[in-house]
Amino acid sequence: MTTALLLSGGMDSISIAWWLRPEVALTIDYGQKPAEAEIVAAAHVTQLLGISHEVIRVDCSSLGSGDMAGTAPDAAAPVSEWWPFRNQLLVTLAGMAAVRRGVSRLLIGALATDGAHADGRPAFVELASQLMAMQEGGIVVEAPAIKFDAVELVRRSGIDQGTLAWAHSCHTGNFACGRCRGCTKHFNTWQALGWTPH
Numbered sequence: 001m002t003t004a005l006l007l008s009g010g011m012d013s014i015s016i017a018w019w020l021r022p023e024v025a026l027t028i029d030y031g032q033k034p035a036e037a038e039i040v041a042a043a044h045v046t047q048l049l050g051i052s053h054e055v056i057r058v059d060c061s062s063l064g065s066g067d068m069a070g071t072a073p074d075a076a077a078p079v080s081e082w083w084p085f086r087n088q089l090l091v092t093l094a095g096m097a098a099v100r101r102g103v104s105r106l107l108i109g110a111l112a113t114d115g116a117h118a119d120g121r122p123a124f125v126e127l128a129s130q131l132m133a134m135q136e137g138g139i140v141v142e143a144p145a146i147k148f149d150a151v152e153l154v155r156r157s158g159i160d161q162g163t164l165a166w167a168h169s170c171h172t173g174n175f176a177c178g179r180c181r182g183c184t185k186h187f188n189t190w191q192a193l194g195w196t197p198h
Helices: 011-020 035-049 086-099 112-116 122-133 150-157 181-193
Strands: 002-006 024-029 052-057 103-107 140-142
Touching: 002 011, 002 086, 011 035, 011 150, 011 181, 024 035, 024 086, 035 052, 052 086, 086 103, 086 122, 122 140, 150 181
Parallel strands: 002 024, 002 103, 024 052, 103 140
Antiparallel strands: none
16 A cells, blocks of 8 residues: 655655655745745655655635735634645645556644634545545545644654754745744744754
């Protein structure tokens, strides 16, 4: 069974890559502001771990909203970085690349704390998996860290500080703004672990 990971280059997906060592990692530039920094982080970690890495570029910037699109959040947004149907889009694009590689299992980095938006909840993962599995290729979607928060995931993964320091968590651009929800989560996670943020 070949496993692929949707690797954003953030703390959560990098920790999962370290923990589960999938054969393939897929990073998607869908037009988000921090795309290039996410790709650099993902490429470094996959090279370190010896994981095959593919970057998929599909410009959906005209459809985005919120921090990652550099615009005001949509009226339906539950949190400032919400991009309409983002996880559904990413799972679909990753599946399109994964099926030609013979991947049967696609991992995503949803955590227990991602329930602030519907596509971060267990019900979404289950339905997305059913939808992918019933199509040609029969890919199942799993969120192996869905019961953990970020601190619990980092501890469970056993990742070292030097590797995790490559993670890019900012939602607004290629350099950490220090103010967005991604930067705040990054700082708070490192602090809770008793580590010095890089």
